[in-house]
Each structure stands twice: as C-alpha cells, then as structure tokens.
Amino acid sequence: MSEMPPTMNITEQKIEPRANGSLRAYLRSIAAIVWKDLAAEFRSRELIGAMLVFAALVIVVFNFALELDIRTRETVTSGVLWVTFAFAGTLGLNRSMAIEKDRGCLDGLLLAPVDRSAIYFGKAIGNLFFMLIVEAIILPMYSVLYNVNLFQPGLIFVILLGSIGYTAVGTLLASMAVQARTRDVLLPILLFPVLIPLLLAAVKASNGFLQGFEIAEIMPWVNIMIAYDVIFIAVAFMVFDFVVEE
Amino acid sequence: MEHKPKALTVLNWLTGAVFVVALYIVLIWAPQEAIMGDVQRVFYFHVSAGWVGALAFLVTAIVGGIYLARGEQRWDRVAQASVEIGVVFAFINIVTGSIWARPIWNTWWTWDPRLVTATIMELIYIAYMMLRRGIEDPDRRARFGAVYSIVGFISVPLTFLSIRIFRTIHPIVVGSSDPAALGAFDMTVDMRVAFFFSLFTFTLLYITLLWHRLRLQVKMEKIEERKLRALSS
Numbered sequence: 001m002s003e004m005p006p007t008m009n010i011t012e013q014k015i016e017p018r019a020n021g022s023l024r025a026y027l028r029s030i031a032a033i034v035w036k037d038l039a040a041e042f043r044s045r046e047l048i049g050a051m052l053v054f055a056a057l058v059i060v061v062f063n064f065a066l067e068l069d070i071r072t073r074e075t076v077t078s079g080v081l082w083v084t085f086a087f088a089g090t091l092g093l094n095r096s097m098a099i100e101k102d103r104g105c106l107d108g109l110l111l112a113p114v115d116r117s118a119i120y121f122g123k124a125i126g127n128l129f130f131m132l133i134v135e136a137i138i139l140p141m142y143s144v145l146y147n148v149n150l151f152q153p154g155l156i157f158v159i160l161l162g163s164i165g166y167t168a169v170g171t172l173l174a175s176m177a178v179q180a181r182t183r184d185v186l187l188p189i190l191l192f193p194v195l196i197p198l199l200l201a202a203v204k205a206s207n208g209f210l211q212g213f214e215i216a217e218i219m220p221w222v223n224i225m226i227a228y229d230v231i232f233i234a235v236a237f238m239v240f241d242f243v244v245e246e
Numbered sequence: 247m248e249h250k251p252k253a254l255t256v257l258n259w260l261t262g263a264v265f266v267v268a269l270y271i272v273l274i275w276a277p278q279e280a281i282m283g284d285v286q287r288v289f290y291f292h293v294s295a296g297w298v299g300a301l302a303f304l305v306t307a308i309v310g311g312i313y314l315a316r317g318e319q320r321w322d323r324v325a326q327a328s329v330e331i332g333v334v335f336a337f338i339n340i341v342t343g344s345i346w347a348r349p350i351w352n353t354w355w356t357w358d359p360r361l362v363t364a365t366i367m368e369l370i371y372i373a374y375m376m377l378r379r380g381i382e383d384p385d386r387r388a389r390f391g392a393v394y395s396i397v398g399f400i401s402v403p404l405t406f407l408s409i410r411i412f413r414t415i416h417p418i419v420v421g422s423s424d425p426a427a428l429g430a431f432d433m434t435v436d437m438r439v440a441f442f443f444s445l446f447t448f449t450l451l452y453i454t455l456l457w458h459r460l461r462l463q464v465k466m467e468k469i470e471e472r473k474l475r476a477l478s479s
Contacts, residue, residue: 169397176390180380189376190394193369194401197408204412224408235400239393242314 029114033122036105037096038129047095051134055088059142073146078206081142081150082162082199085135089166090188092130093174096123101178110244120240124171131163154209154218161222162202165229169194172236175243201225254457261447261454268447276440288346290440294448296339296364301452302332303367306374307399310392322388325395327459329374331452336368359409366405370398 041047062080066072100106100123109119139159143150170191177187201224208218272290279286305328313321343361344354355361374394381387433441 172397173394176377176393179386179390180377181382182376182380186377186380189373193366193373194397196366197401197404200408200412220411224404224411228404231400231404232397235397239314239396242389242393245389 026115026118029112029118030122030125033109033119034126034129037123037126040099041130047092047130048133050095051088051092051130052137054091055084055134055138056141058084058087059138059145063145073148074211075207077142077146077148077150078203078210081138081159081206082203084138085131085159085163086166086192086195086199087188088134088138089131089163089170090191092134093127093167093170093191094178094184094187096127096130097171097174097178098183106244110246116241116244117237119244120171120175120236123175124167124236127171128163128167131167132160135159135163148210150210152209155206158202158205158209158222158225161205161225161229162198165198165225165232166195168229168233168236169198172240172243175240198225198228201228250461254454254461257450257454257457261450264447264450268444271440271443275436277434277436279437282350285346285349288342290444291448292339292342292346293441294444295335295342297445298448298452299332299336299339299364299367301449302328302335303371303395303399303402306332306395310395313388313392317385319384319388322384322391323460323463324456325388325391326378327456327463329371329391329395330459331455333368333371333375335448335452336364336371340364340368359406359413362409363402363406367398367402370402374398 059080062084066076066080100109106119110116139150142148170187173190173194174187177183177190180186201221205218205221205225207213208221272287276287276290278284306325309321309324309328312318313325340361343364347356348354374391377394378387378391381390
C-alpha cells in the first residue's frame, strides 16, 4: 500500500463512503420523480380521469361487440380486460410523457445531477401507479357490470406482472414517440407488436386463474411474463440514455 | 462513392446471372414433389425471402447497437437500407406463404406460430419506418431507430416462444388442417441443392440491393447538403 502513489490512496478512500450515499441518492431521485408525478396528478386528475372514462367506454362497447352471455363471458373476460388495459394504458403513457416534454420538465430533469436511468425508473414507476389505480377501479366495475368475481389473488398477481412489463416497455417507447411529429398515433404502432408476448401470456394466465386451471398449466405463462419483465426492464435501463440525450 | 465502383457492376451481373440460374433450378431442374406437385416449388423462394427478411432485421439491430456505441452515421445508413429491403422481402415471404397454403391447407391463412411471428416482425419493421419518418433531427432519428430495432429484435423470439406454447397447450383451430401433417415433406438431395442455391441467390441479392441503397442514401445526403448551401448563400 505504501508503494502506491498518494492520489490512488485518496481516490480509494473517497469511494467507500460515497458508494452507499450514491445509492441512497439514486433511490431518492427516483422517489422524487414518482412523487412529482403523483402530486401533479392528484391535483389535476386529468390522466386517471381520461384513462378511466376511456376504459369504461371500452367495456361498454365490448358488450355490444361481443355477445357476452353467461357462458362466453367466462372465456372472454380475460381478453376483454387486457384489451381494455392495453388501450387505456397508451392514453396514460402518451399523456404522461407529453406533459414532461411540453412543459419543459424533461429538460429540467436532464439538467439535474441525476443518473438518466433514475429518470426512466421514476417515470416508469409513476406510470405503473396510474395504471394500477385505473385497474383497481376497472376490476370492481367489470365485476358488477358482468356479475363475475374478479377479486382473486392469482388474477391480481397476473395483472401486476403484466402492468409492470407494459409500463417498462411503454415508458421507453413513449419517450421516443412523444418526440416525433406523429406523436399520438405512433405509440400504439410502436408498442403493440412488441407487447404481444406479454399480452398473450397475460390473457392466458388470467384466464387460467379465472377458470380455476391447475397451477402447473398456468406457470408457463407466468414464467413468460416474468422473463419478459426482467428482459425489457434491463434493456430499457440500458438504452434510455440514448432516448433522452440532446 | 462518386463513380460506380467496378466491384458493384460485377456484382450486378453476377447476381443477375445467379438469379437466372436459380430460376432454372427451382422451376425446371428440381424434382417435382410427390404429393403437392409443382406448387411446392414456391417453397424455395418463400423460405429464401423469409431468410433475407430475418437477416435484414438482424443486421439492422446489430448496426443499431454499433451506432449507439460509436455515433458514426454510416452505420445508421446501413440500418435504414437494411430495413427497407427487409420490409419488402418479409412481405414476399408472407404472400408466397399464403399462395402455397391455399392449395395445400385449403386456407389463405392460419394462426400458426411462424406465420404470426412473421407478421409481427413485418409490423415492427413498418413501425420502425414510421418512427423514422416522424423525426426531423438526423442524429435523433438514428438513435431512436437503433433503440427500437433492438427492442423489436429482442421481442421476436419471445413472441415466437409464447405463441408456440399457446399452440401446444391448445389444439389447432377448427377450419384448417394440422400444418405438420399436410405440407411437410422430406427433401431429397436434389431438393436440398435447389434450396441452398436459392438461399445463396437471395443473400447475394440482399447484398447487391443493400449496396445500391447505401450509395443512393449518400447521394441523397449530398443533394440535401448542396440545397442547404444554395439556400444559405
């Protein structure tokens, strides 16, 4: 140790205490961004309001589009639910990123001494919260309107997994779409092809839980969802820098 | 790239000649399949087109990654050229597949994993092109394209896997026969020759088209540059 030049010693000494501090600072910046989104939304309620109304309308439209008699209802419920969530979700994602861009919040965030990935996680978790709140309202609404019990732990678990994957990819793609000219139409076009494995697995897993299939039959789908979530959170984390840099 | 390089002229002629030979091999030389008859010959160009589509997609994702790492514009040019070629060949793949399916499976379409994955891949390509079209700044366009091509490329095997599991757990839909039974065939040696020759032909075609498209892109950029200079002076 005594042969090492003094500068290296100092750097080594500095890194140790900073490592713990920077992790806490990182988590705090994520929390700050989430809190900002939740607080802003709590005051205006524009995002959740729009998503809710849209989701309710979609459910009503489905009633006429599909003959939801008692028997078909059971097999079709999971599909209807996920289509509803997927479409309402794009509304929320679009609006959430558009607010950042239009009000210059994104520029402010980029100027802050915060790791870019913290911005990604902050936005993604905020979007996840909005989506979960909407789903939490849609589930009882659907249960009442169609007289089917949707409050099963398995289903709730699948909805949570699916929403995580959805917002992980959606936040990344929405950050890109919002910077293009055709911003509103572009997000669904970008998002849905990439989302297919997650949506398919989510519908199958939800259906499995609702109809009381064996756990062994449902597990492949849950595994796909978990794999999808992990892979795409990692990918988004790695490339988000390139999406927001000026 | 001012004058057309000699190598490109040679490549043009070579690809043209190889393609003519391929046509002969596929349409005349290859043996007629015992059960399906001549319609089976669609298979050679159908798979080759699909192969080029997948190759183009892979190339786009890879050069996208390189662009993100290096920031050099030539990689983005390759990505753009590759996507355009890929869109066309993936479309040819889907259409020729339908043409083959109609007499064999008695349906234009079936929700088989490979068909659905091919369609989704095509949709991701088209989404890529729409994304690029909507962005003015060239550097941002290149970056977003790279990001989306990587995200899209990773999703394709996941899509295939999930649909594959979907088909194993649930039986094939009513209306179309089991694809594994009708339409599957073992290739004789002659057929294998024809098959690999078509793959080779289409790969050569891909490289030729890519080179041409790259030169076109460079020229288009030069024109833009001169326009801007003329406007500002």
